[in-house]
Amino acid sequence: MEQLVEEFGHPTYTSFPVIAARLLLATLYGAVIGFEREWRNRPAGLRTHILVCVAAATFGILTVEIVHAPMFAQEAVKVDPIRVVEAVTAGVAFLAAGSILFSRGEVHGLTTGAGMWLAGAIGVACGLGLWQVAGFATLIVLIVAGLLHRLQPRAGLVEDQDEEKPASASAKRPRG
Incomplete structure (x- = not known):
């Protein structure tokens, strides 16, 4: 029993409140990125980005x-x-x-995959205590995924008037 108490009772180098703050910040930043993905109805949304970010922060800690x-x-x-x-x-x-799919000659999920990858980097930054890096990177994600999305040309939404397409093709949206 004494050995068990010794095993689980040793202190960490980083205080527990700091560890908790780092993990909670990773949760918040992952949620911000995931919410943007959910809002756009993309794969790998809120829960996935939170888990990726918190896992990476845990590895950083x-x-x-x-x-x-x-x-x-x-x-x-x-x-x-x-x-x-x-x-x-x-x-x-x-x-x-x-999360990246290739079907019917189109690639889907690249932005989601890149967002997950960046959520991992943001999580590592949180875990290592580099909160300014994590915060600024999260801001950049929101600018790129959110604001620049509006400037991107909408390929696939303009249909050829002369060609008949099935109803499902007209409802198709580009994903990414």
């Missing part, structure tokens, strides 16, 4: 803790914190790639 953990202070153990960032990047890229 774990990176800080691992670097300062006494068990890794031995000379034989070499810790490279950038490997966590690389792993998060690869993992989120894998998820984002799953």
Whole structure:
């Protein structure tokens, strides 16, 4: 029993209120990005972006803790914190790639995939305590995904008047 208390009772390098604040901020930023995706009725919306951002923040926090953990202070153990960032990047890229579809000669979901990838980066920034980077990156996501969406030409919405198309084709919207 004493060993169990020792295992779960050791302090973290970062105080718990700071850890909680970092995770909650990642939740908020992920929600902002996810809400924009939900609002546009895109795949990978609110919950997905929150989970990606919080997971990445958790990995960022774990990176800080691992670097300062006494068990890794031995000379034989070499810790490279950038490997966590690389792993998060690869993992989120894998998820984002799953949101990209190619059908009928069109690519769908690229913006959603890119948003998920950036949500992972924002989460890592939150986890490492780089809140200014995370906040500014979130602002850029909203500008790119929200405001620039209005400036993008609407390919596929202009139909050829001479050609008859099935009703489902006229209701089709570009996704991304």
